Amino acid sequence: MSLKKYTGSCHCGAVRYEADLDLSAGTSRCNCSFCRKVRNWSIIVKPESFHLLSGEESLNFYEFNTKSSKHHFCKNCGVRTFSKGYIEEIGGAFVSVAISTLDNADLKDIIEAPVWYADGLHNNWQNQPAEIRHL
């Protein structure tokens, strides 16, 4: 357990956030229709561990299908920094922080972070899909 305070941002810098994360506790990739297209790699935390510092006015979000998540992106540069949602199977309300948008994480912490591949395509979050190389 090594909870650290991280900051992150979109590419143009309008959207900035801070989040208390423990990268060693695990990160996730997923094979659902959305995660596959954006090659999502994220870490899921409780909403109270995430704080938007700036850029509220620059954010838009995309929702689809079950509307279980709002995928926020910067209207200026298009970079997705986080998603917010509610999925009972993973413990209710959550924020999914895009690891690629962290600004002050040690590369070592990122490459050593365990990755859980979720079979989101089949709403089978507790199990890994048979194929993960394309994710």
Ligand SMILES: [Zn+2]
């Ligand atoms: Zn931006």
